[in-house]
Amino acid sequence: MDDVDVVIIGAGFAGLGMATQLARRGRESFVVLERADGVGGTWRDNTYPGIACDIPAHLYSFSFRPPADWSARFPRGAEIRGYLEQIVVDERLADRIELNRELRDAVWDEPDARWVITAAAPDGRSATFRARTLVLAVGRLSEARIPDIDGLDTFPGQVVHTAGWDDAVAVAGARVGVVGTGASAVQLIPHLAEVAEDLVVFCRTAPYVVPRADRDYTDDERAAMLDPAVAAEVRDQLLVEADAAFRQRLGLHPDIDEIRARARDHLHGQVADAGLREQLTPDYEIGCKRILLSDDFYPALQRPNVVFEPSALTSVTESKATAHSGHTYDLDVLVMATGFEAARPPAASRITGRAGHRLSEHWSAGMTSYASTVVSGFPNMFVLDGPNAALGHNSAIYMIETQLDYVVGALEYMADNAVATLAVSAAAEEAYTREIDTRSESTVWLTGCDSWYVDPDSGRLTLLWPGTAASFRERNGTFDPAPYEPHPDEPGTGTPEEGEE
Template structure:
């Protein structure tokens, strides 16, 4: 039974009052259409709307005739206030697929139906607490989770649901991970709010369509409250070392408590959810340590740093810099931004918009509306964009794109830049990249271009020669005297074990095997020689074609618990990926990468290591990752008795 329909068995009509009227007037119309067809199974309006809905970022954009939108509102209002026309069963997969295709303006294949049912909460993939024949986890089998960010919180929620004993070790005093740590002015999320959340906790209360950092942290703490996650989390505690014992098939995990003392915890399995973006990377620039004023990194931004009226230098022009500069430019006396590499910038008019009260009401009260809006956002921000990163072998247009669709997106971004800086050809020249769009992380404009156009802001592209005690000297000899230096220089992503010591079978050490920048794994999680160790958000599992880290985290947690269940079912003690499966998987990834935009001759980003190997990116769609992580494939692993 569809979970939402089950909740509506005793349908209670909504009041036909001003709240509903406002919601119908302000809510996203294609999503209202999806909700109406889902609830009624009436496809007449669906087919009438089909010619008018176009894909995201299309030109001309979607333009729905007023009389058609009004007809939809009338029909949906009648259904919601009377219950008349409400279907008595869940929609078929064929109808779900048709709703998806029409409401995003392009064909959506049947292979997406299971993902949408799960990720939109219509029919969650599995609730292990409700499987009557599932063997209970062995008493005393304990799992340790590193980190209480998005992946760690997902692991905690699903481990408890599955009946596993576990503990989460978190270095900070609160949950949230990235969104607890990153507090610089303007901090926000590229992924739209209504997708960047757990599929089992779809929130109708977002204040913005793209959450500010504080919004995201509020969501995380709200989830921790609702699911009582903190009772299994040890805060202010840092994991330092993991050592595998082959005789007992256990990991001894050395942690350092808040009092500075170390403690050894013996557990059966480890889920490492510390993520790749919690190790700030400071720039290696001569003289930096000798600067007399504050030098800060965006990921460790002091709460009491006052920039009003100050002369500020920002190093870097990636996403963090763009967000920061947009926020601080109006209040600082002078701002010089040092550009190391150019970035493509896309404009989504929703990024700065607050969610209207009517839209919030629709999300909270109209059945299936928030679920269908989540699908719409997923498609526009994730798999609907995948064609941008896949090379078309027949493409002969130019060296700045990899396909016709990718060229269209580039032209969209270029046109936006030229329109914004029509009177600043100097900025257009400085900002226009010479590589395909999506070959490195894009920036969503939320004040970045406004900041660059201000008279108190200067974009320096000459490079930095050295840091002086009172400022920064560029390579052309010019000096910007400043009071504060802010480093928006990203993270040490490639060294995925961070400072952890991880010793597996025979004393082998994972950090040594991966080295500083060449990690490899099976499905971004497992490495032979390290039984019962699961490294989430690992090599080649990042959805770099667009949004979707939340989906990756959920999918990996699902696969890991399935792996633990294989241990339980067999009465074994440990799970280890086979070397042959590991090797075959990495060959598959290596064979795929030449087809992807990230191996374009002009592509160079933190997705690649110094030898050019793309170690970070998942080279398929999110739906492919979802399908690949439903359960461990037979033959890919061995169980240790």
């Protein structure tokens, strides 16, 4: 059994960011447990053709890392993975990361004020760690969602999810079906359309699409942006520009009218056929679902070998795929661009806090937290990129950085004040949840449509922060002990009621 100060679960952006901060502090011993055979998280798992980010590169990276030499405005998937792998090298994290170690369970030991974490390797060998602090950095895009399609398990061809793409999948010259038209699909479909004999796109809900306007940086631009001062200025400007789009999510005029018109003009400019254009026109308010960026999605749908099916795939019988419309298609390959289990992270069922209470039980009516980072009943545990910590209009990395500042502040507080157990009060979490609900009421996410941002059972907005990135940092970027339970070794701790202020 290994004893460390901090165990981090996951080696994606959040996990490596946390590891970097701890390594630079040099105050806590730590280990990163990663279930896969490499680092990178989402950007390790998603390797489908066309994979790229829809946030500008200089904003979709850590401010505390040296500027990367990005080749274009929007980074390609391989570039982002390379950026994360370089963090491991530059920050000397390799010896702190245990690969092929999947979390089996983490149990809070109240008498000892420690987390007991068990992780297993593919060969069945397990390792146990005891840690004062547990950091969950498993992300929201780590568990692929496969819809319940009748007969899918009997399909004789190949079935692949975009998050488990394999270049060996025989799409060239094949009859391919793509299920979904979200962010991954609009990147992949143009590439499949070029190589497949026939391509069928099953679309349950038409997306809003605006021009991507990507471009390669010139050599002079790349050289200039390697200057940290220039990179920081570019990052700050991009952040402000992106945050301005939150007014659209509030349904404010003229902001929402302008982005709706931009999407409409893009559709009308690229799709001449009135019938297809009608099928591609969304029937919900813009911004409720993620607004997609693409210059080649609409043109791909108009290729002679592509069929746009404006309804969901409902069943499969042998090689025949049947849509809700009743149309059937003979297929060799099915590609699931169907997203992730984001609202109910499976890892929550493996976390046991006080009194044997599982995190999945605590979140049975939807994810809740305090400061989008800590959860009542789970002492000394921090959740990165979890409840209400994402954005629909700006950079997730900026949000993660804000949470890292909060966690480091908490660790500093515990060390400086000899605090063994840091437990946020139930009252503070309840008050924060009410604050989130109030902030969410007027947003398009609760008034415009159903989306994966909203918990399917409670109807609460549980994934997104209902505000700007700047407001998230102002609200949650600095650790404050007031909302935490008092304990004997720190009599000055504020009361739960103070945490509600």
